[in-house]
Amino acid sequence: MEQKIIQFIQYRRHELMNQLQMIQGYIQLKKLDLAIDKIGEVVEDYEQERRLFYLRIPKFTWWLFTLPLEENWYPLTYEISNFSQTIEHLDETILLKSQEIIGKLLTCIHHTQVSEGKINLIEDGEDMIIHVDLHGDFSLLKERHFDMQEVSYTVKKDKMTAIYSVALHKKV
Numbered sequence: 001m002e003q004k005i006i007q008f009i010q011y012r013r014h015e016l017m018n019q020l021q022m023i024q025g026y027i028q029l030k031k032l033d034l035a036i037d038k039i040g041e042v043v044e045d046y047e048q049e050r051r052l053f054y055l056r057i058p059k060f061t062w063w064l065f066t067l068p069l070e071e072n073w074y075p076l077t078y079e080i081s082n083f084s085q086t087i088e089h090l091d092e093t094i095l096l097k098s099q100e101i102i103g104k105l106l107t108c109i110h111h112t113q114v115s116e117g118k119i120n121l122i123e124d125g126e127d128m129i130i131h132v133d134l135h136g137d138f139s140l141l142k143e144r145h146f147d148m149q150e151v152s153y154t155v156k157k158d159k160m161t162a163i164y165s166v167a168l169h170k171k172v
Helices: 002-028 032-054 058-069 088-108
Strands: 076-081 114-124 127-136 144-148 151-155 159-167
Touching (some): 088 114, 088 127
Antiparallel strands (some): 127 159, 151 159
């Protein structure tokens, strides 16, 4: 566990240094508009992280943060939308369903076909929605839509989507 924590801290430091070096480069090239845009992206990333921590879902958060440490993993971002409450009672459900969704999507393709992925957690009235998008070259797959185990899947030539909804008040 300690080694995974060290890897995670090194990864986060590396990512932050990359972003700061880009900002520094834009400033040195006197491209202040690009530097300001990049600063805005960094601030938004940390705002999303603040929102994720607010939800109090440590198991899901740890999985999400350490996923990029896996060998040959694609970039995975996340977005937290509209939450007015913590959802610690759904931590295990969110973790297991997110792992299941990504696992099912990756059974259709080789993970190297994925160029990027995004997980959205959305509060929608009385429900919480997990929305997963994988982007890449899926042109060899048949475009289709299907439902399996309470998850709605859509496959297109450049995007695979999975959507799962659970009641916010549901105690798991």
